[in-house]
Amino acid sequence: MNPTRKMWVIFGGALALYVLIVMLIAVIPAIDLSHTAPGPGVQPLTPLHVQGREVFAGNGCGYCHTQQVRPLTEDKVFGRPSAPGDFSYQTPELLGSERTGPDLTNVGKVKPSDVWQYIHLYDPRAVVPQSIMPNFRFLFRVVDQLPAGETAVPLPAKFAPAHGYVVPTPQAKALVAYLLSLKQQPIPGYVAPAEAAPAAAPTAAVAPAAAGGYAYDAAKGQALFEANCAACHQASGAGVPGAFPPLKGNAAVASDDPGLHLRTVLHGASGVVIDGVKYSSVMPPFAAQLSDADIANIANYERSSWGNHGKPVTAAEVATLRAGSK
Structure with missing residues (x-):
């Protein structure tokens, strides 16, 4: 085989391999995705959301954050x-493909x-002291006077x-939207699989709060607080x-x-004033997400932590207030 023909064979083989790879990892998955019917309640993105998605992708957010929940215990x-x-x-x-930061599949619910x-x-x-995420200050500007209709961060x-x-x-x-x-x-019809109980499971820990001597599920109260409240209230x-009021x-x-x-907690709040400081941030309601x-449990954890000595509450009291608001 002469050198020129050999060069063209190598070039053609490399090009064919490249086309095959592109077909396998880009074209075929894209065609397959285009034939996937939207799930229940899944809506098309608005123009603002599309713009935000471009900002998200353009700034490499996907290198550290996933948007897929795997069927594994640690992903629940x-x-x-x-x-x-x-x-x-x-x-x-x-x-x-890699989680340096948390998965964002439900960030709109978790951090609303x-x-x-x-x-x-x-x-x-400023909100997660241990975070290693870089700041994105270039997405903001500092002004001497607030433009009409703008609210300072x-x-x-x-x-x-x-x-x-x-x-x-x-x-x-756009990114925040x-x-x-x-x-x-x-x-x-989806039912989350039940977790297997340990062979010799101890009795659930119901700990007396430090103040008042009443009993509640301290571990569950803390876990619920950390999952739903700690991001803002710390x-x-x-x-x-x-930004976010102290508890x-x-x-x-x-x-x-x-x-x-x-x-x-049930109905949310905004514009609250505590110790003369007005907090304009909006707290979302949790009535639809959490049981009585x-x-x-969350309220009792908050009322007995950080030196607080509030009167304990019961699920029945929560139910009464919930019913009274309907």
């Missing part, structure tokens, strides 16, 4: 196992506050600029100054009348 914290219909309006690269998302993007350590003093107001750019707004749209939809109960020393939490505390017993 992120939601039900992902189904093909969940991805009808997404693109394969958003699935991710746009204020939290903005603070986290500006500097993750309420950063803690330690992370705020010395002068001016921090406001999100259109890219930041996209993140808040990431919510798994329930699949009719594990220390101190909140985030100027430590909070009059509503420490009050002998738990009504305001329970109604806030769960809310009672």
Whole structure:
């Protein structure tokens, strides 16, 4: 074989191999995905969400965050196992391949506050002190005067600029809108598998709270708090100054009348004023997500932690307030 012919054979073989690889890892999966029917409740992305998805992909968020829940025990914290219909309006690269940070499949449910998302993007350590995520301050701008209709990001003093107001750019707004749209939809008939009990399971730990001597499921209360509340109010109960109110020393939490505390958990709140500080962030309602017993456990954990000595509450009290609001 002469050298010229040999060169063309090598070139043709390499080109054929490249085309085959592209077909296998890009074209065929894309065609297959286009034939996948949307799952129940899965809606097309709005133009704003599409823009946010582009910001997400363009900034390499998928290198550290996945958007797929595997059918493994350790993934149960992120939601039900992902189904093909969940991805009808997404693109394969958003699935991710490695979790340096948490899975984002349900971030719109777990972290539903746009204020939290903005603070986290500006500097993750403002809300998650141990975070190793880089900041995305370039998605914000500092202005001397707030433009009409804009709201400044309420950063803690330690992370705020010395002068001016921090406001999100259109890219930041689109990215946050996209993140808040990431919510798994329930699949009719799906039942999460029960966890196998250990051979010699001890009696569930129901610990007496430090204050008042009443008993409640302390471990469950703490777990529920960490899963649903700690992102904003922090594990220390101190909140985030100027952004999310503290629970430590909070009059509503420490009050002998738990009504305001329970109604806030059930129905959410916004614009609350604590110790003269107004918090404009919106707290979502948890009535649809948590049972009466769960809310009672969370409330009792908050009312007996960080030096609080609030009157204990029962699931029956939560049920009464829930029924009274219908």
